[in-house]
Amino acid sequence: xxxxxxxxxxxxxxxxxxxxxxxxxxxxxxxxxxxxxxxxxxxxxxxxxxxxxxxxxxxxxxxxxxxxxxxxxxxxxxxxxxxxxxxxxxxxxxxxxxxxxxxxxxxxxxxxxxxxxxxxxxxxxxxxxxxxxxxxxxxxxxxxxxxxxxxx
Numbered sequence: 507x508x509x510x511x512x513x514x515x516x517x518x519x520x521x522x523x524x525x526x527x528x529x530x531x532x533x534x535x536x537x538x539x540x541x542x543x544x545x546x547x548x549x550x551x552x553x554x555x556x557x558x559x560x561x562x563x564x565x566x567x568x569x570x571x572x573x574x575x576x577x578x579x580x581x582x583x584x585x586x587x588x589x590x591x592x593x594x595x596x597x598x599x600x601x602x603x604x605x606x607x608x609x610x611x612x613x614x615x616x617x618x619x620x621x622x623x624x625x626x627x628x629x630x631x632x633x634x635x636x637x638x639x640x641x642x643x644x645x646x647x648x649x650x651x652x653x654x655x656x657x658x
Contacts, residue, residue, distance in 0.1 A: 554594040554605060561589070561607065564620050564634045567650050568609065574636055577644050578611025600624070615640040 518525070554560060561584060568574050569581050584607060592607035605620045619635040634650040 550594045550596045551590060553596060553600065554589050554603070560603065560605070560620070560622065560629060563629070564618060564631065564650075565609070567634055568618060568636055571636070571648065571650055573648050574611075574616075574638075577614065577638055577646070577648075578609075578616060579613040580611060582610045584609065598623075603629075609636070613641070614638060614644060 565581065565584065574581070588607050588609075592605060594603065594605045596603050601624045603620070603622050603624070607618050607620075609616050609618045616636050616638040619633065619637065620631065621633040622629045622631045624630075636648045636650065638644055638646050638648070
């Protein structure tokens with residue numbers, strides 16, 4: 507009878523080549539993320555997500571616009587995923603914001619463009635534009651020209 511004991515190698519000794527390759531790939535990816543503008547983009551979305559007042563007044567103005575009501579119907583409330591699916595860019599030391607989010611009505615969809623500055627602890631809206639895309643036969647751009655202030 508053979509009484510030889512088979513000794514297995516520890517995990518690290520058996521898999522060190524693939525583990526080392528994985529670590530190198532992770533370091534390359536991390537260096538790319540930190541050297542790119544990815545951190546600023548995430549920061550902009552976080553600020554917009556945390557500041558619901560940025561979107562409240564523009565939505566009120568859009569809902570009150572008769573042309574938007576005729577074309578899109580009643581505008582649904584936006585949720586947090588709408589902000590994350592949109593586009594947000596802060597500039598000028600976070601005092602200016604440009605944002606585009608999707609709004610949905612009972613008769614179609616549109617994009618809401620917001621251009622605002624943060625002055626005296628409130629948002630001062632420079633432009634609020636609704637770009638109606640769907641339905642395609644009602645495609646148009648509606649500019650809401652009123653300047654408004656939202657206090658925090």
